Amino acid sequence: MSSMNELYRQVIVEHFKNPRNKGLKNTDEYTKLRLKNPSCGDDVTIEVKIKDHHIEEIHHEGTGCSICCSSASVMSEVVKGKDIEEVQEVIEDFYNLIKGEDVTDEERLDEAMAFGGVAQFPARMKCAILAWKALGTILAGKSGEEDV
Numbered sequence: 001m002s003s004m005n006e007l008y009r010q011v012i013v014e015h016f017k018n019p020r021n022k023g024l025k026n027t028d029e030y031t032k033l034r035l036k037n038p039s040c041g042d043d044v045t046i047e048v049k050i051k052d053h054h055i056e057e058i059h060h061e062g063t064g065c066s067i068c069c070s071s072a073s074v075m076s077e078v079v080k081g082k083d084i085e086e087v088q089e090v091i092e093d094f095y096n097l098i099k100g101e102d103v104t105d106e107e108r109l110d111e112a113m114a115f116g117g118v119a120q121f122p123a124r125m126k127c128a129i130l131a132w133k134a135l136g137t138i139l140a141g142k143s144g145e146e147d148v
């Protein structure tokens with residue numbers, strides 16, 4: 001079990017140091033949403049290009065703690081190329097994971113499973129879900145800027 005925790009810790013550190021899909025394109029093809037988490041100072045913007053009900057491209061930008069930034073990077077990899085309805089299920093699953101509840105599909109969450117340990121640290125839950133919440137809000141048809 002401890003080696004699993006170590007593996008998960010490495011995933012989080014690795015994505016924080018080498019974030020995937022980082023940097024916004026800021027073109028008309030993208031829908032963009034910015035969310036802030038004042039309790040930690042996290043500030044993340046997610047932009048997605050949706051084509052044929054799939055997430056064709058997704059990028060993130062922002063500043064924050066390692067949990068927040070790493071989570072945005074992992075999310076971008078997990079959801080890219082997926083059907084929108086499936087992405088909504090994945091987001092639900094991630095929320096369940098962070099709350100310490102059962103998830104329906106661990107394999108589909110892939111590297112996002114690394115954030116399961118956050119359930120033991122309620123103060124960090126907002127950090128972990130910020131990017132996911134931004135994406136979920138975009139898929140619900142919103143864009144712009146919001147506080148959580």
Ligand code: ZN
Nearest residue numbers: 040042065127
């Ligand atoms: Zn944070």
